[in-house]
Amino acid sequence: MFCFQCQESANNSGCTIKGVCGKPETTAALQDLLVYTLKGIAVYVQRLADLGQRESAHTDFVIESLFSTITNANWDDAWFVARIEDGQYRLDQLDAQWRAAGAVDTGDLPDCATWRGDATHFARKAQIVGILAEPDEDIRSLRELLITGIKGIAAYAKHAGALGYRSAEVDDFFYEGLEATTRSIGMDQLIALVMKAGAVSVTAMALLDNANTSTFGHPEITQVNIGVGQRPGILISGHDLKDIGELLEQSKDAGVDIYTHGEMLPAHYYPAFKKYPHFVGNYGGAWWQQTAEFEAFNGPVLLTTNCLVPLRSQNTYLDRLYTTGAVGYPGAKHIPVASRGGAKDFSAIIAQAKTCAPPRELETGTIVGGFAHNQVLSLADKVLDAVNSRAIERFVVLAGCDGRHSGRSYYTEVAQKLPQSAVILTAGCAKFRYNKLDLGNIGGIPRVLDAGQCNDSYSLVMIALKLKEVLGLADINDLPISYDIAWYEQKAVCVLLALLHLGVKGIRLGPSLPAFLSPNVAKFLVETFDIKTIGTPEEDIDEMMTGM
Ligand code: FS2
Ligand code: SF4
Incomplete structure (x- = not known):
C-alpha cells in the first residue's frame, strides 16, 4: 500500500505497511481501486460533454464514493467492493451511452475506463494503479493535491446535496478534475486545476453554508x-x-x-x-x-x-x-x-x-460558540470599536483539524500565550485544543470565537471580507488577521485551497506540511503564497502580532 493523504502519514512520507490511522492494506487497495474506477467514470462523462451531453446521473455516486475514501470515514471492505462493482456497472452503461452518442473509439480510452474484473482481481489490480503508478514526483504531487482537494469538496457537496442544494460548477468539477489525472498533462495545467479546485472549494463551502443556514437558521451565540x-x-x-x-x-x-x-x-x-x-x-x-x-x-x-x-x-x-x-x-x-x-x-x-445506562460524567460546565458570520456581523459595531481603540490588535485564525500528533500542543500554547489583545477565530475540530480554557474576553467579546465546523471556515472568510470592507482596505492581506491553520485530513486541504484562491497569503500550516507536497510543489506554494511552517509558539506569536 501507499497512502499519504493525511497529516499522520508515516514519517511524513507515506504509509506503506498499515496506516498510522489503522487503515489495513486491503482497505487501502480497495480505496485506490475505487478512486481509479471513479476516474474511469469521469473519462466517459467528460467525453460525453465533448459530444454535447451533460451526464449527471452518476454524480451522487461519485461524491459519496470519494467521501468514503477520506481518512477515518469508512473501514468496511465490503462497502468498497460493492462500490467498485457498482462503478464497473456504471462504466458499462456509460460506454454504451458514449457509443450511442456517435463516438468513434480510436482505442485511446485509458485503462481506468476499460478495465473490468471481479472482486478476486481487485487487490492485484490495485497494486498497479495506486498513487506510485505515476513516476514523476512533481506530477504525482500535483495530482494528489488535486484529488485530495476534490475529496474535501465532495464531503461538503454531499452535505449540501442532502439538503437539496447543488451547484453545477461543483458537480462538473469532480469530473474535470478526476479526468485530468488520467492524462499526461504538465505541471502548469495541473497547477491551474489545483487553483480551480480552490475556487470550487469556495463555491462548495458557500453552498453548504447557504444549505445549513437556510434550513436550520443562522448560528447564534x-x-x-x-x-x-x-x-x-x-x-x-x-x-x-x-x-x-x-x-x-x-x-x-x-x-x-x-x-x-x-x-x-x-x-x-x-x-x-x-x-x-x-x-x-x-x-x-x-x-x-x-x-x-x-x-x-x-x-x-x-x-x-x-x-x-x-x-x-x-x-x-x-x-x-x-x-x-x-x-x-x-x-x-x-x-x-x-x-x-x-x-x-x-x-x-x-x-x-x-436499554442503556446514562453517560458517565467526564466534566461539567459550559463552552460558548455560535460566532458564525451572521452573528459576528450583528456585533460589528462592538468589534470595530475594539479594533479602532486597539483593544483588539490582532485576530488569529486558529482553525482546522485536531489530531493525535504530539506537536499539536503548539496550538494550545499559542492560544494560551497570545496577548490579551488577540482574538482567536476558529472553526473545525482544532478548537478542542483550547476551547475549554478560560481565555477571557475583550469588552464582552470572547477571545475565542467559534464559528462552527471545518466547513464554517467559510464564515471566517465572510467575517474577514466584511472587516476589509468596513475598514476600507484594498487587500485581504492588509487586515489585522493571521492564519495559523492545523490540518489533518482532506477537508482541511479543501479549506486551504479556498483560502489561497481568495488571495490569503502568509498562512502557517501545521503541525507538518503535507507529505504529498514534493519539494518543488512545496517551493511553488511557498513562493507564490508565502505558506509557512510552524515554529515555536513564542516565535510565531511575535511574528503574527507584527503582521508576519
Ligand atoms: Fe475533525 Fe475529522 Fe471537520 Fe475533519 S472530526 S479532522 O473530519 O472534517 O475536521
Ligand atoms: Fe496513513 Fe493517513 Fe493514509 Fe491513514 S489516511 S493510511 S494515516 S496517510
Whole structure:
C-alpha cells in the first residue's frame, strides 16, 4: 500500500505497511481501486460533454464514493467492493451511452475506463494503479493535491446535496478534475486545476453554508453544556446536520437525551436544533479521544461522517455503534438512506438507547460558540470599536483539524500565550485544543470565537471580507488577521485551497506540511503564497502580532 493523504502519514512520507490511522492494506487497495474506477467514470462523462451531453446521473455516486475514501470515514471492505462493482456497472452503461452518442473509439480510452474484473482481481489490480503508478514526483504531487482537494469538496457537496442544494460548477468539477489525472498533462495545467479546485472549494463551502443556514437558521451565540443528565443518551458525531435534525425529531418523546461529539458540537448553535429540550449537551473532546469517551458514554453512538477511529479489540461499544452516509465499520449497524427521499429511520438507535445506562460524567460546565458570520456581523459595531481603540490588535485564525500528533500542543500554547489583545477565530475540530480554557474576553467579546465546523471556515472568510470592507482596505492581506491553520485530513486541504484562491497569503500550516507536497510543489506554494511552517509558539506569536 501507499497512502499519504493525511497529516499522520508515516514519517511524513507515506504509509506503506498499515496506516498510522489503522487503515489495513486491503482497505487501502480497495480505496485506490475505487478512486481509479471513479476516474474511469469521469473519462466517459467528460467525453460525453465533448459530444454535447451533460451526464449527471452518476454524480451522487461519485461524491459519496470519494467521501468514503477520506481518512477515518469508512473501514468496511465490503462497502468498497460493492462500490467498485457498482462503478464497473456504471462504466458499462456509460460506454454504451458514449457509443450511442456517435463516438468513434480510436482505442485511446485509458485503462481506468476499460478495465473490468471481479472482486478476486481487485487487490492485484490495485497494486498497479495506486498513487506510485505515476513516476514523476512533481506530477504525482500535483495530482494528489488535486484529488485530495476534490475529496474535501465532495464531503461538503454531499452535505449540501442532502439538503437539496447543488451547484453545477461543483458537480462538473469532480469530473474535470478526476479526468485530468488520467492524462499526461504538465505541471502548469495541473497547477491551474489545483487553483480551480480552490475556487470550487469556495463555491462548495458557500453552498453548504447557504444549505445549513437556510434550513436550520443562522448560528447564534450559545452556551453548550458539557456535563451529563440522568437519562440514557445517544451520542452523534460527524458533520451531517440533516442527520442530527432527523434524530432529534424522532427521539423527542422517547425519554432519551441527545449529545454531540467532536465536529457535531456546532449543531447546538442552530435555532432549529436548540428548540429541543432533550438536546442536552456536548460529550467529550476531539475525534481522537473517542476510544475512551465512547466507552464512557454507555449509550449508542452514531457516526454521520469521519472521524471514526478503529475500535480496540477489547472495546465495549461495537454493539452500540451505528454508521450512516459514507461512514462504515465492519460489525457496526449502518443506517441507510430512506427510500423516496424521506427521513432516515433512527428507531433502532432510539430503542437501544432506552436499554442503556446514562453517560458517565467526564466534566461539567459550559463552552460558548455560535460566532458564525451572521452573528459576528450583528456585533460589528462592538468589534470595530475594539479594533479602532486597539483593544483588539490582532485576530488569529486558529482553525482546522485536531489530531493525535504530539506537536499539536503548539496550538494550545499559542492560544494560551497570545496577548490579551488577540482574538482567536476558529472553526473545525482544532478548537478542542483550547476551547475549554478560560481565555477571557475583550469588552464582552470572547477571545475565542467559534464559528462552527471545518466547513464554517467559510464564515471566517465572510467575517474577514466584511472587516476589509468596513475598514476600507484594498487587500485581504492588509487586515489585522493571521492564519495559523492545523490540518489533518482532506477537508482541511479543501479549506486551504479556498483560502489561497481568495488571495490569503502568509498562512502557517501545521503541525507538518503535507507529505504529498514534493519539494518543488512545496517551493511553488511557498513562493507564490508565502505558506509557512510552524515554529515555536513564542516565535510565531511575535511574528503574527507584527503582521508576519
Ligand atoms: Fe475533525 Fe475529522 Fe471537520 Fe475533519 S472530526 S479532522 O473530519 O472534517 O475536521
Ligand atoms: Fe496513513 Fe493517513 Fe493514509 Fe491513514 S489516511 S493510511 S494515516 S496517510
